[in-house]
Amino acid sequence: MAISSSEGVVKKGRERHYAKWGLIFVLPGLLSYLFFSFYPLMSSIVQSFHYIRGAGNPWRFVFLENYKTIVTDGDFWNSLLVTFGYVLLTVPAGTLIAFTVALAITGIRRYRSFLRALYFLPSVAGIIVIGIIFTWMYEPYNGLLNMLFEKIGLGPFLWLRGKGTALISIAIMTIWRTLGYNIVILMAGILSIPGTFYDAAEMDGVGILRKHLSITLPLTLPTITFVVIYNSILNLQVFAEVFVMTGGGPGVATTTIGFRIYREAFLFLSFGRAAANAVALMLIIVGITLIQTRILNQREFTLE
């Protein structure tokens, strides 16, 4: 009896010791979260209810004025359309291509890691450098792409200079740039499928397409979900590509929400309205992420 109660004291002391040290170790993370995640989030919301002309100037409370302005502003709806268009142009095609190539790489016997590394190169090169290279390749008069297309009797295309083609041109670059990253993630998912699943299919004499449709696809669905959501979140925020390649043009053909936020804040010095745009963007991101998780998880459930 006496022993067990003293054990209890020791245990309680140890628990307190753990709780204390756990908190000490987690503290830098909590402080960083407080200052660099929570504060900016709350401040953005408060900002969006104010009129703020540049940094350092007093904030004037205008409540929903900024939101009213952006909702009645055709430019905002256009930027929504452009941003969704960009996501629709990049994510489904990008994921499908990456999945197909990942399957192809897992199908070969040699040079697997060499090819994977080669494809990964654009992922480390940085958006600015790649954006500049592609702007040069897309140059209508003396750029590489029109020169190549003319050799086979196509074009010339306007690429970034055309209202109808500018967004597609940026999307093509993004699919090219993110291919390697997506392949690495998808390959990790594909390679984690136990070989026994395929052995059984092989014994039944199932064809390649059937094999991948009924084994690989459902079993890599969690990984595919991750790729779709990850790319959607990133591409909804597209900014650097637009900044360096088109500046939002021609006209407003590539003015995405991300670029609009930058323009409102740093060209028009209207930080309140920029914040309202940013809040709208975050709501869209959270909404789309929730919807995608829902749909893709449901599909996984029905397939199993």
Added chain:
Amino acid sequence: MNRRKTVKQLLLYLVLGVIGIMIIVPFLYMIVTSLKSKPEIMAKDGSFFPKEIIWTNYRMVFDSVPYLSSLWNSFFVSAVTTLIAIFFSTMVGYGIAKFRSKVLNITLFLFMTALMIPPFMVALPLYLVAAPAGLTNNLWAIIIPFAVSNFGIFLMHQFCLSIPDDLLSAARIDGASEFSIYLLIVLPVVSAGASAFGILKFLMTWNDFFFPLIMLTREKSMTLQVMLATSIDFEYGVDYGFVMALSTMVVLPVIVIFLIFQKRIIEGVAISGLKG
């Protein structure tokens, strides 16, 4: 059956080879353009490779833009951010993984939701605080906010879960303090994972754009990405020879890093995908 398999293999190599060429050509185009003279670049039907190799574009990189100071700024910001990120993300991840309590689990959830907050929402309020305080063009102002990486905490938490508890309690019985256990046991044990995260964080910071763009307005304090992006004006006839030479010099350091750590980088990405 065997012949069909060989044909299939050849076909796969062919397709993958073509994609490989499509990946490499833009980089090649950047390099060959950087070695061409202006008239050769302007010509409509020029050849892919330069007729005559010219180095003046590279001389311009050192003469007409602050390349070396930007290179140093990029290196300083990336290296310091990475070191802080490794130390603190591992510390927080370890705290959550090994000192199990309900409070700590909530913090993990907090750090994960923070991954969904768009960088715009973080950047604008921080700018509004930093600019009046005279912190623009201060490199520490772009280092500190992203140094304790939420992504890193999540990743290192996963690695720390696999540390054997016996190892930690043995050290405690020997009378080691909690902090020295972290420094002398935990960090070395998870060093493989920490270095994979570190290289990824270095590359991410090196290529980071939005926050450095708004915070660094003086040429002398710009990072390479900001300097490159702001030194080009597409409206008035771009000098592509010079721009490609500058791009080559901007991307060269990361290509070298990639070639050295290629295996670790790709493993790091693969792990982050599986754990996410």
